[in-house]
Amino acid sequence: MTFQSGAKRDFQVVGKRLVRPDGIDKVTGKALYGADFSAPGMLFGRVLRSPHPHARIVSIDVSAAESLEGVKAIVTGWDLAEPEDEAIRDIRDNCLARDKVLYDGHAVAAVAATSKSIAKEAIRLIKVEYEILPHVTDVDVAFRPDAPAVQEGRSDETVPEESSPNITRRFEFGHGNLEDCFAKADKIVERSFKTAATHQGYIEPHACLASLGSDGRGELWCCTQGQYLVRTVCSEILGLEASQLRVTASEIGGGFGGKTTVFIEPVALALSGKAGRPVKLVMSREEVFRASGPTCSSSIDVKIGMTKDGRITAGEAVLRYSGGAFPCETVQFGSQAAFAAYDLDAVKTHGFNVMTNRPKEVAYRAPGAPMAVYAVESVVDELCQEFDLDPLEVRLKNAARKGTLSAYGPTFNEIGLMATLEAAKAHPHYSAPLGPNQGRGLSCGFWFNFGGNTCVSLNINSDGTVGVVEGNPDIGGSRASISMMAAEELGVPYEKVRTVIADTNTLGYNDTTDGSRVTFAVGLATIEAARDAIKEMCGRVAKLWGIDEEAVIWENGCAKPASSNAGDFEPMSLADIAAIADNTGGPIAGHYEVNADGAGVSFGVHLCDVEVDRETGSTQILRYTVFQDAGKAVHPDYVEGQMQGGAVQGIGWALNEEYIYGEDGKLQNAGFLDYRVPVASDLPQIDTVILEIPNPGHPYGVRGVGETSIVPPLAAISNAVCRATGVRMTELPLSPARLQKALQEA
Amino acid sequence: MKMIPVSTRINGDEREFLCAPDETLLDVLRDRLGLTGSKEGCGTGDCGACSVMLNGRLVCSCLVLAAESEGAEVETIEGMAEGQVLHPLQRVFIEKAALQCGICTPGILVAAKALLEKNPDPSETEIRYWLAGNLCRCTGYDKIIRAVQEAAAEIRRLQP
Numbered sequence: 001m002t003f004q005s006g007a008k009r010d011f012q013v014v015g016k017r018l019v020r021p022d023g024i025d026k027v028t029g030k031a032l033y034g035a036d037f038s039a040p041g042m043l044f045g046r047v048l049r050s051p052h053p054h055a056r057i058v059s060i061d062v063s064a065a066e067s068l069e070g071v072k073a074i075v076t077g078w079d080l081a082e083p084e085d086e087a088i089r090d091i092r093d094n095c096l097a098r099d100k101v102l103y104d105g106h107a108v109a110a111v112a113a114t115s116k117s118i119a120k121e122a123i124r125l126i127k128v129e130y131e132i133l134p135h136v137t138d139v140d141v142a143f144r145p146d147a148p149a150v151q152e153g154r155s156d157e158t159v160p161e162e163s164s165p166n167i168t169r170r171f172e173f174g175h176g177n178l179e180d181c182f183a184k185a186d187k188i189v190e191r192s193f194k195t196a197a198t199h200q201g202y203i204e205p206h207a208c209l210a211s212l213g214s215d216g217r218g219e220l221w222c223c224t225q226g227q228y229l230v231r232t233v234c235s236e237i238l239g240l241e242a243s244q245l246r247v248t249a250s251e252i253g254g255g256f257g258g259k260t261t262v263f264i265e266p267v268a269l270a271l272s273g274k275a276g277r278p279v280k281l282v283m284s285r286e287e288v289f290r291a292s293g294p295t296c297s298s299s300i301d302v303k304i305g306m307t308k309d310g311r312i313t314a315g316e317a318v319l320r321y322s323g324g325a326f327p328c329e330t331v332q333f334g335s336q337a338a339f340a341a342y343d344l345d346a347v348k349t350h351g352f353n354v355m356t357n358r359p360k361e362v363a364y365r366a367p368g369a370p371m372a373v374y375a376v377e378s379v380v381d382e383l384c385q386e387f388d389l390d391p392l393e394v395r396l397k398n399a400a401r402k403g404t405l406s407a408y409g410p411t412f413n414e415i416g417l418m419a420t421l422e423a424a425k426a427h428p429h430y431s432a433p434l435g436p437n438q439g440r441g442l443s444c445g446f447w448f449n450f451g452g453n454t455c456v457s458l459n460i461n462s463d464g465t466v467g468v469v470e471g472n473p474d475i476g477g478s479r480a481s482i483s484m485m486a487a488e489e490l491g492v493p494y495e496k497v498r499t500v501i502a503d504t505n506t507l508g509y510n511d512t513t514d515g516s517r518v519t520f521a522v523g524l525a526t527i528e529a530a531r532d533a534i535k536e537m538c539g540r541v542a543k544l545w546g547i548d549e550e551a552v553i554w555e556n557g558c559a560k561p562a563s564s565n566a567g568d569f570e571p572m573s574l575a576d577i578a579a580i581a582d583n584t585g586g587p588i589a590g591h592y593e594v595n596a597d598g599a600g601v602s603f604g605v606h607l608c609d610v611e612v613d614r615e616t617g618s619t620q621i622l623r624y625t626v627f628q629d630a631g632k633a634v635h636p637d638y639v640e641g642q643m644q645g646g647a648v649q650g651i652g653w654a655l656n657e658e659y660i661y662g663e664d665g666k667l668q669n670a671g672f673l674d675y676r677v678p679v680a681s682d683l684p685q686i687d688t689v690i691l692e693i694p695n696p697g698h699p700y701g702v703r704g705v706g707e708t709s710i711v712p713p714l715a716a717i718s719n720a721v722c723r724a725t726g727v728r729m730t731e732l733p734l735s736p737a738r739l740q741k742a743l744q745e746a
Numbered sequence: 747m748k749m750i751p752v753s754t755r756i757n758g759d760e761r762e763f764l765c766a767p768d769e770t771l772l773d774v775l776r777d778r779l780g781l782t783g784s785k786e787g788c789g790t791g792d793c794g795a796c797s798v799m800l801n802g803r804l805v806c807s808c809l810v811l812a813a814e815s816e817g818a819e820v821e822t823i824e825g826m827a828e829g830q831v832l833h834p835l836q837r838v839f840i841e842k843a844a845l846q847c848g849i850c851t852p853g854i855l856v857a858a859k860a861l862l863e864k865n866p867d868p869s870e871t872e873i874r875y876w877l878a879g880n881l882c883r884c885t886g887y888d889k890i891i892r893a894v895q896e897a898a899a900e901i902r903r904l905q906p
Contacts, residue, residue: 017843022848023845026845027823027826027845027855028783028823028824029822029823029824030783032782033785033849035776036776200883201881202847253785253787254884256883285787285788285790476884637842637843640843640889641843641846644888645883645886647886648887672790672792673792677881679877680873680882681871681874681875683874685870686886686888
């Protein structure tokens with residue numbers, strides 16, 4: 001697909017800070033989220049979860065629960081169907097265990113009852129006999145050939161023989177001759193790093209309302225990042241036809257990747273099918289932590305060579321990620337992203353996915369990239385310290401640019417890394433003075449971005465207003481940005497456009513809201529749908545005027561003669577054309593369907609100042625600035641919001657957040673009190689600098705902006721802490737206890 | 747389980763309901779009274795999404811038993827705007843993009859309003875500490891803090 005790239009365009013709507021259309025509903029409490037729906041005759045569901053990290057289910061006795069008054073249905077894993085696809089079978093087994101429970105919190109059975117308290121009581125009455133099996137929760141222990149097997153027979157052909165049974169897949173990326181290029185280095189640093197699993201931490205727990213009839217027709221309302229994905233997975237797991245299961249996405253209370261799968265939806269459907277009544281199922285926060293998907297924990301070895309003038313000669317990394325108790329491909333993204341910011345003659349990454357008795361991983365903002373980039377950017381920083389070189393100059397010297405053969409394969413087109421680094425260098429933050437126990441760190445960050453399957457309908461209403469129908473839940477202002485792009489292309493005021501999010505039966509398939517794809521791909525499809533409608537309108541006007549279709553152009557929201565040669569006609573506005581549509585051929589609409597390519601990679605640089613309290617080991621963020629290439633910022637407020645929000649999630653990952661498992665294999669901090677996400681008083685203002693290096697793959701130059709911002713904070717903070725204290729930390733999070741211990745040992 | 751009759755005034759309206767002894771005020775607001783604007787993010791008082799005013803005090807409604815609200819005045823997000831007129835905090839939150847997904851927004855607005863009623867001119871630090879019990883995972887708090895500052899300034903201008 002080609003567009004006039006680079007052409008400077010004078011935007012009328014795009015780039016303005018306009019009020020979002022769903023704002024009033026969301027500040028008045030009217031917006032309906034996953035748990036806010038009810039239905040007549042609705043039952044309340046509840047899930048029984050395993051107290052053991054690894055055990056065989058010997059028997060499940062539901063008789064006492066069944067005879068409790070008010071209990072209307074009980075289901076176990078054996079009530080679900082047999083999907084052909086292995087990945088969907090894994091999702092099914094994660095929703096309700098069959099033979100074995102694979103982690104503390106794994107769902108075993110579920111009930112539907114007339115009240116929440118009866119459902120709670122019924123769960124207590126279900127008797128499960130377990131045969132306890134040895135467990136493993138640490139990625140390095142699970143990597144050993146003699147480790148307890150989480151599942152047998154899940155390794156594919158990429159895994160060397162005699163490896164641990166928990167290694168499911170091996171990835172390899174890179175180019176060049178490592179040996180020769182390491183030989184050119186004046187210094188080679190090798191370090192090993194560990195990062196804890198973190199949770200997306202969306203404030204809205206998973207919630208759904210399901211209704212399934214005996215005729216196989218179902219309705220499902222749920223908070224999800226992708227209603228079409230929910231339909232696909234649930235219909236397979238329930239043995240339904242996709243057309244018969246209509247899924248409607250509620251407003252979504254945060255996802256960050258964590259709502260790109262299902263946990264409770266098939267369970268609620270199965271309960272509803274059995275009971276013949278609608279069933280509402282809502283996770284508690286404890287269930288969210290124990291049984292929804294956190295990110296991978298990781299163990300990473302990095303080796304980098306540098307010349308004394310700061311040229312990186314070669315880089316290599318081995319990445320071991322654990323995506324929990326099932327095969328997981330996230331380490332692939334980490335292996336690809338690790339060295340993406342650098343232009344290297346020789347680079348190689350080896351990635352392994354390792355199963356552990358932990359919840360099944362789900363995507364979390366730039367999945368796999370933050371920990372890989374943390375490890376690489378820590379070693380680059382150490383080399384800069386070794387040679388007493390300016391860390392920004394070293395990044396500039398080695399930065400990937402247009403024409404760079406990337407570490408993961410493709411050759412980069414127009415990318416914004418150099419411009420982003422230059423902006424950081426020129427910013428007053430970079431040269432501001434620091435006090436005692438303070439340090440400044442920086443890191444680059446990268447995300448691929450994604451396009452994907454997209455379908456948009458755009459309707460011209462008879463009163464001259466416009467309805468856009470798209471299929472991606474609005475997770476942070478996308479209704480506004482999509483409406484803005486429609487208004488821009490059509491030349492009508494923003495207020496004339498209303499964008500709604502379709503259910504699965506109202507519009508064709510759309511990929512999930514992930515990979516920073518919506519503003520790019522849905523925006524692209526909206527612009528093309530608008531062009532389709534414009535073509536139709538110009539055609540009708542040409543007929544009215546009795547001239548060729550090519551002789552009519554669209555400008556500033558009006559059809560006009562292309563030139564004076566075409567004839568002397570009064571321009572007709574969109575509203576004029578819409579008003580007489582009945583007489584010119586009927587309703588006017590534009591459509592566009594695409595599997596969008598050309599998303600355009602995204603780079604960012606973060607600068608961070610910290611102060612470390614040597615006595616307590618606590619780290620205070622003093623100043624933070626995010627520099628990121630947005631291609632074209634459609635709605636700058638929400639671009640900044642993505643940059644700030646991602647940075648703060650990364651700050652949490654660096655300083656506080658971690659899944660803590662005991663020797664018993666149980667999660668010890670399944671709540672917001674003990675799993676501490678950043679709160680307002682932990683943070684300074686997060687300053688932002690948006691760069692706009694247009695993406696040639698989008699008509700307005702848009703790149704996704706959602707993911708890159710979580711990547712740099714881990715290394716930026718760890719590097720800052722090192723410069724404040726002289727201690728290089730190789731394990732995250734840098735919780736006060738861990739840092740205090742390291743400072744005492746130093 | 748014997749139900750308990752409770753009479754309250756919610757957002758100025760008299761409301762009577764029956765509740766079980768173990769039901770929270772949040773359960774009753776959401777499940778019995780249809781006021782789903784207050785959200786349950788944790789059920790343990792850690793996230794602040796269920797913040798309401800109870801007799802003029804800011805509370806997590808998930809930590810209050812519904813039966814405790816007998817005779818009480820309860821204010822929720824649904825009562826914050828006066829008819830069609832948004833409270834300045836609500837309006838500025840929209841104008842300044844202080845929400846992304848919006849799930850924490852009702853609780854943060856209720857908490858911020860309580861702050862400004864106590865302290866019409868809070869410093870940035872005071873706002874950050876007051877809102878430390880309200881988790882937001884989308885915004886990094888930056889635009890929220892700025893919006894509260896701006897709304898506070900506007901309210902001060904209107905009520906000298």
